[in-house]
Amino acid sequence: MTPAAQVSAAIEILAELAERRRPAADAIKDWGLSHRFAGSKDRASISSLVFDALRKRASAAFLMGSDAPRAVVIGALRESGGLTVEEIAALFSGEGHAPAPLTDEERERLATATLEGAPAHVRGDYPEWLAERFDAAFGESAADEGRALAERAPVDLRVNILKAAREDGLRRLAHLSPEPTPLSPLGLRIAPPAKGRGPALTAEPAYVKGLVELQDEGSQLAALLCAAEPGEQILDLCAGGGGKTLALAGQMHNRGQIYAFDDDGRRLTPIYPRLERAGARNVQVRAPRGKTDVLADLEGRCGLVLIDAPCTGTGTWRRHPDAKWRLAPGALEQRIAEQRELLDKAPRFVKAGGRVVYVTCSLLIDENEAQIARFLEGHADFSAVPAEETAAKAGLPELARFASPHGAGFRLTPRTAGTDGFYVCVLKRG
Numbered sequence: 433m434t435p436a437a438q439v440s441a442a443i444e445i446l447a448e449l450a451e452r453r454r455p456a457a458d459a460i461k462d463w464g465l466s467h468r469f470a471g472s473k474d475r476a477s478i479s480s481l482v483f484d485a486l487r488k489r490a491s492a493a494f495l496m497g498s499d500a501p502r503a504v505v506i507g508a509l510r511e512s513g514g515l516t517v518e519e520i521a522a523l524f525s526g527e528g529h530a531p532a533p534l535t536d537e538e539r540e541r542l543a544t545a546t547l548e549g550a551p552a553h554v555r556g557d558y559p560e561w562l563a564e565r566f567d568a569a570f571g572e573s574a575a576d577e578g579r580a581l582a583e584r585a586p587v588d589l590r591v592n593i594l595k596a597a598r599e600d601g602l603r604r605l606a607h608l609s610p611e612p613t614p615l616s617p618l619g620l621r622i623a624p625p626a627k628g629r630g631p632a633l634t635a636e637p638a639y640v641k642g643l644v645e646l647q648d649e650g651s652q653l654a655a656l657l658c659a660a661e662p663g664e665q666i667l668d669l670c671a672g673g674g675g676k677t678l679a680l681a682g683q684m685h686n687r688g689q690i691y692a693f694d695d696d697g698r699r700l701t702p703i704y705p706r707l708e709r710a711g712a713r714n715v716q717v718r719a720p721r722g723k724t725d726v727l728a729d730l731e732g733r734c735g736l737v738l739i740d741a742p743c744t745g746t747g748t749w750r751r752h753p754d755a756k757w758r759l760a761p762g763a764l765e766q767r768i769a770e771q772r773e774l775l776d777k778a779p780r781f782v783k784a785g786g787r788v789v790y791v792t793c794s795l796l797i798d799e800n801e802a803q804i805a806r807f808l809e810g811h812a813d814f815s816a817v818p819a820e821e822t823a824a825k826a827g828l829p830e831l832a833r834f835a836s837p838h839g840a841g842f843r844l845t846p847r848t849a850g851t852d853g854f855y856v857c858v859l860k861r862g
Contacts, residue, residue, distance in 0.1 A: 433474040436523045436530030439505060442481035443531060446501035456482055456754035480627045484512040486753040487582040490557045495545040510542055517542045557582040558756055565796050580847035584624040585750035587633060590647040591618050593682045594711045604638040615849065616652040642709040647675055650844045650851030654791045655679035657856050658736060659826045662687035666736045667781050669693055669774060674703035676740055681712035691730060693718040735786045737778045741771045743794040747853020750846055768798055775807045788859040793852060800855040801839030816840030817858040
């Protein structure tokens with residue numbers, strides 16, 4: 433396929449997404465199945481165009497004076513791709529499978545339009561209905577935080593210390609030019625490609641043998657701030673695929689016990705092969721069994737209960753730019769209710785002097801500081817551990833600079849920390 437034909441395909445996929453609220457990856461896959469002539473490199477380029485357009489959807493539409501798929505792609509080619517008017521015009525020639533030629537108005541807008549005077553949600557490329565919440569969280573920096581969330585994310589890896597040291601990971605993956613992550617002592621970072629797909633990490637021998645795991649640096653830090661110790665009894669209440677469970681197992685050097693639970697047993701399915709690959713032997717998976725209380729024996733026994741809470745995922749928009757446009761107010765309300773239920777459930781399992789660590793990949797106060805404030809009002813036997821104390825306990829005192837300005841806990845964002853967006857708060861039982 434020619435680059436112009438790839439642009440046409442991206443416009444077609446975006447039009448389909450405008451009609452149906454579905455993940456972009458699914459729409460791209462379906463397009464590929466119905467257009468068998470497109471090779472893997474073509475599909476990668478088309479995917480890149482679609483996701484770049486979604487990253488810049490609001491600002492591109494503002495620049496072009498239209499939110500039609502064609503206009504968004506044109507604007508994104510300038511904003512994300514850095515193409516000139518003439519370079520874009522060459523792709524919109526109308527010849528063969530290329531899109532129709534640029535109109536005079538489109539050329540004029542490409543040449544002269546700016547984001548000057550645009551509201552923060554347009555400059556930051558996030559939904560208008562979240563504008564007040566972003567203002568509350570970030571104030572005058574809201575647009576800058578949004579822009580950072582609209583950039584391509586690097587590939588972050590966590591070295592599995594049950595099997596290797598970070599130096600081993602750097603050496604084994606040297607052909608991919610990894611760098612040590614600046615904040616996590618266990619992380620490796622591979623810069624994002626300018627376009628197309630990144631490296632196929634799951635095919636790397638270092639991954640297959642369990643020496644490294646895919647995990648954003650922010651998620652690594654959330655696990656490290658738990659300060660898990662060998663010999664502890666830990667309940668991961670929302671274990672899902674096991675990313676943080678595996679990280680905790682490494683911190684504990686396979687001593688003690690982690691109980692991995694999720695109220696949806698289907699989400700636990702990936703954890704079994706991951707545990708085997710990582711060599712994690714101190715994890716007991718507790719899948720739900722109907723009305724049976726599979727956690728009854730853990731009541732009052734755990735030194736740590738981790739709540740990796742379901743959330744809106746606003747902190748992961750770099751990796752899932754389509755998710756921000758599919759997110760609806762009703763989903764936020766549902767997540768808040770689920771988070772409250774989990775926070776109220778956790779104390780049952782915490783022993784005296786034990787702790788609850790609450791984590792989200794959200795940047796909204798509603799899901800973070802407000803939830804902690806509500807919890808503390810109803811649980812007088814718990815207190816929030818100050819960020820400085822938590823960071824020192826984890827051996828990462830420099831993380832204290834990410835203390836939330838809105839209450840207890842830590843806030844990590846792409847703009848301030850270079851990670852995905854995360855919130856972490858440690859609550860200790862007296």
